[in-house]
Amino acid sequence: MNPIESLIKDLADQHGRKRESLLPVMQGVVQQEKFLSEYSMVEIAREMDIPAAEVFGTATFYSFLETKPAGKYIIRVCRTITCAMKGKNQLLFAIQDMLKIKTGETTPDKRFTLLETNCLGWCHKAPAMLINDEVYTEVTPEKAREILTGYMKDI
Numbered sequence: 001m002n003p004i005e006s007l008i009k010d011l012a013d014q015h016g017r018k019r020e021s022l023l024p025v026m027q028g029v030v031q032q033e034k035f036l037s038e039y040s041m042v043e044i045a046r047e048m049d050i051p052a053a054e055v056f057g058t059a060t061f062y063s064f065l066e067t068k069p070a071g072k073y074i075i076r077v078c079r080t081i082t083c084a085m086k087g088k089n090q091l092l093f094a095i096q097d098m099l100k101i102k103t104g105e106t107t108p109d110k111r112f113t114l115l116e117t118n119c120l121g122w123c124h125k126a127p128a129m130l131i132n133d134e135v136y137t138e139v140t141p142e143k144a145r146e147i148l149t150g151y152m153k154d155i
Contacts, residue, residue: 004040007032008047017048022058026065035066063117071106071113073151076130079116086126087140092116094141098148112151 001009011028015021025048029040036044036059045052059065066074077083077092092114096102099112106113122128125137129144136147 004029004033004037005043005047008040008043012044012047019050019054022048022050022055023062026055026059030065035069037067041067063115069106069110072111073131074113074115075148076115076117076120077103078118078120078122078126078128080119080123080126082123083127086138088127090141091127091129091139091144094144095148098145112148 007029008025011025012021015024015028022044025044026036029036029044033040041055041059042052045055048055059067063076075095077088077095079088092103095114099107099114101107101112101114103114103116117130120128120130120135122135122137127139128135128137129139130136131147131151136143139147
């Protein structure tokens, strides 16, 4: 049994093999592997005895389930109308300029991935962004550069 198969079996043992356990199992794989490969999705389907199409559909529905390799730090900028009205586009431009990548891309050194995501639940302190599990609110382009500089120093 390879490491992915072992991880999926352990997660299914822990969470169960019913349909309602699919999301926690998938989240466990993402937490460990940083993304859901096609192979891991097929293995989840096999281990849980559910159609692979259901696993693929779930993976692509939820924006927090990565289906391709991502950087060490995943930057998610909220794309709601509230964040847009409060300067989300300027924030994105500043991040893109600083990291030299576009939305949906990963830096060549695999440290940062930049994504837009649906509501982060911080509309009252827009614009908001999330770096891995850390929430940042009322983010100006200048504040974003300061935050990213801190992450760049973390090796």
